[in-house]
Amino acid sequence: MTVQDTTHRLRVDGVSKSYGGGPERVNVLADISVDIVDGEFVCIVGPSGAGKTTLLRCLTGLMPPTAGSISLDGERLRGPDARISIVFQDYTRSLFPWMTVSRNVELPLQARGVKRHVRRQQVTRVLNDVGLAGTETKYPWQLSGGMQQRVAIARALVTGPEVLVMDEPFASVDAQTRLELEDLTLALKRDQGVTVVVVTHDIDEAVYMSDRIVVLSKNPATVQEIVSTHFGPERDQFSTREDPRFGELRSHVLGLIRTAQLEALERLSQ
Ligand SMILES: Nc1ncnc2c1ncn2[C@@H]1O[C@H](COP(=O)(O)OP(=O)(O)OP(=O)(O)O)[C@@H](O)[C@H]1O
Secondary structure, X not given: OOOOOOOEEEEEEEEEEEEOOHHHOEEEEEEEEEEEEOOOEEEEEOOOOOOHHXXXXXXXXXXXXXXXXXXXXXXXXXXXXXXXXXXXXXXXXXXXXXXXXXXXXXHHHHHOOOOHHHHHHHHHHHHHHOOOOOOOOOOHHHOOHHHHHHHHHHHHHOOOOOEEEEEOOOOOOOHHHHHHHHHHHHHHHHHHOOEEEEEOOOHHHHHHHOOEEEEEOOOXXXXXXXXXXXXXXXXXXXXXXXXXXXXXXXXXXXXXXXHHHHHHHHHHHO
16 A cells, blocks of 8 residues: 555545436435545546446535535535545636636635735645646646646645545546646645545556545446555556556456446346
């Protein structure tokens, strides 16, 4: 394990979630329990439509679970919490195009009443951390997709969150940029000690970045298996991916997802 200690940062305890009511009711999550420890990197994967985003919305307090609870540092979460920041897939919808990079990034600080000169210092620091030093006065549309997602990551980190939650964060960028953003996220996690939870469809990405991978089943989603990767904190896009354990883990996770998909289809046809 690469985790720094065994403090339970985020605890998902028996979470179930249904949408709708009566005959329209859909049970999406059923009795999900996961303890995420301080400084850990966890990816959530599963069949398409399993409920990954639903789980993420519950564990960030954006949506209450139907049953069970989420707690952060031992305290029950009852709504969005300043200690948890979120990065969404679509940076074009999360950044304000009429605001400069600097204005976009300082928004959460402004909302908390942080003084202007402190905001400016924090923005400069965090832009430097994400490799965007000197872009303060640019507008998002003047930057590449990968750079815009770095702005979104900077905005999520500027408040110094304990947990960074990302929903398919690199799905809208090209393959090369995706690898760069994976390494950036790993470096930020390592340097800042932030706990990271990522929902991804990309199994290779999950194996490359995670300490543990939560594999969900479907209809409803349960925790099928939690897979530990056992790679250390130092990862490399070439050597880690060429490690024979990488291929074994990828095949194992893919097999679990395929089985979950087939079982979900079988249940539907019964
Ligand atoms: N607000 C909602 N109201 C009703 N049903 C919903 C709502 N949001 C999601 N669902 C349903 O819940 C199920 C799980 O959706 P969710 O988006 O959480 O899955 P996902 O695993 O993230 O999907 P994908 O693999 O496409 O990213 C789907 O059947 C979806 O139609």
